[in-house]
Amino acid sequence: xxxxxxxxxxxxxxxxxxxxxxxxxxxxxxxxxxxxxxxxxxxxxxxxxxxxxxxxxxxxxxxxxxxxxxxxxxxxxxxxxxxxxxxxxxxxxxxxxxxxxxxxxxxxxxxxxxxxxxxxxxxxxxxxxxxxxxxxxxxxxxxxxxxxxxxxxxxxxxxxxxxxxxxxxxxxxxxxxxxxxxxxxxxxxxxxxxxxxxxxxxxxxxxxxxxxxxxxxxxxxxxxxxxxxxxxxxxxxxxxxxxxxxxxx
DNA sequence: AACTCCCACAACCGCGAACCT
DNA sequence: GAGGTTCGCGGTTGTGGGAGT
Numbered sequence: 163x164x165x166x167x168x169x170x171x172x173x174x175x176x177x178x179x180x181x182x183x184x185x186x187x188x189x190x191x192x193x194x195x196x197x198x199x200x201x202x203x204x205x206x207x208x209x210x211x212x213x214x215x216x217x218x219x220x221x222x223x224x225x226x227x228x229x230x231x232x233x234x235x236x237x238x239x240x241x242x243x244x245x246x247x248x249x250x251x252x253x254x255x256x257x258x259x260x261x262x263x264x265x266x267x268x269x270x271x272x273x274x275x276x277x278x279x280x281x282x283x284x285x286x287x288x289x290x291x292x293x294x295x296x297x298x299x300x301x302x303x304x305x306x307x308x309x310x311x312x313x314x315x316x317x318x319x320x321x322x323x324x325x326x327x328x329x330x331x332x333x334x335x336x337x338x339x340x341x342x343x344x345x346x347x348x349x350x351x352x353x354x355x356x357x358x359x360x361x362x363x364x365x366x367x368x369x370x371x372x373x374x375x376x377x378x379x380x381x382x383x384x385x386x387x388x389x390x391x392x393x394x395x396x397x398x399x400x401x402x403x404x405x406x407x408x409x410x411x
Numbered sequence: 412a413a414c415t416c417c418c419a420c421a422a423c424c425g426c427g428a429a430c431c432t
Numbered sequence: 433g434a435g436g437t438t439c440g441c442g443g444t445t446g447t448g449g450g451a452g453t
Contacts, residue, residue: 176422176423177421177422177423177446177447178422178446178447178448179421198438198439199438199439200437200438200439212438212439213423213424213438213439213440214422214423216439216440217421217422217423218421218422220440221421221422222421249442249443250441250442251441251442252440252441263440263441263442264420264421264422264441265420267442267443268419268420268421269419269420271419272418272419272420273419
């Protein structure tokens with residue numbers, strides 16, 4: 163099928179966004195929403211392609227984003243989800259309120275992958291590196307590899323719980339998703355699972371999260387002024403944060 | 412102080428899927 | 433059903449800042 167380029171290369175600005183551009187984009191979306199990303203830059207007076215605007219909004223400007231390092235709970239969840247889903251960052255991000263696929267992907271590549279390697283765990287297969295050589299012994303996954311690792315995962319959220327299902331390799335685990343999984347993970351594997359993990363929503367600073375973010379000056383606009391708009395566009399927001407089963411457009 | 416290297420993260424690119432006509 | 437358009441995803445690259453020499 164023929165594909166038009168997403169934007170006219172001529173006259174389209176690339177690279178880092180300026181504060182002025184952010185302001186224009188936010189102002190436009192707050193006022194009008196984004197019925198069609200392709201039209202947004204033109205209507206907002208930006209010399210960017212629609213794709214760039216969408217990315218900027220979803221990864222950086224969206225008011226429901228939680229920024230900063232992942233908590234221990236979130237990090238462990240990312241590892242578990244990656245063991246099951248692989249590099250399906252959008253699916254993983256959908257389970258982590260306020261996190262974006264791009265953010266998780268970056269964190270995985272920069273922090274988590276290295277951390278796993280330091281622990282002697284293959285970040286791709288989630289199995290112990292020294293056990294991979296011998297197929298018979300390759301029964302262990304990330305969360306069971308050693309006492310020290312188990313200790314490190316003793317965050318307030320999981321209390322050091324080492325799930326019974328994690329002594330399967332990823333392939334086995336995904337093929338048998340269901341019976342052996344703990345209830346939480348069972349729920350996660352459902353495609354239409356609502357965003358759960360109340361634990362995450364209740365993390366310190368997450369209550370009245372937008373207000374806290376705005377107070378900290380992390381968003382370039384007044385949160386209070388956005389609330390009304392956010393309510394008006396609630397259905398859009400839900401779709402945008404990963405409720406994949408909502409109808410598109 | 413100047414230079415180089417490394418790291419983290421924002422942004423881009425290309426592709427496939429979904430949707431529309 | 434075919435062709436065209438738009439969106440979203442995942443991989444990759446570019447860039448700025450900090451650390452090290």
